[in-house]
Amino acid sequence: MVILRHCLVLFLYFDVSFMIWVLLGALGAFIAQDFALSTVEKGMIVAIPILSGFFFGLCSVYSPIE
Known part of the structure; x- marks a missing residue:
């Protein structure tokens, strides 16, 4: 259920x-x-939301699940 x-x-x-x-x-x-x-700067504005989603996904995949 946690997963x-x-x-x-x-x-x-x-x-x-x-x-x-x-x-x-x-x-x-x-x-x-x-x-x-x-x-x-335009490229950075467009890239930041997707990159943050990707990095959050990496952090959450490698974090310990209770």
Whole structure:
């Protein structure tokens, strides 16, 4: 039961980070124009939600389960 709950939380976190990634992808041109971002900064804004979901997944996979 603990593993099922663990997988559900991991899936939900990755799903939310993917939703944020999609929103930033759609709004990226407007955000970049408002804040005068360079191409590297635009890439970082789009990459951070997915990378954080990936790193959280790695941390949760290798953490001890009670």
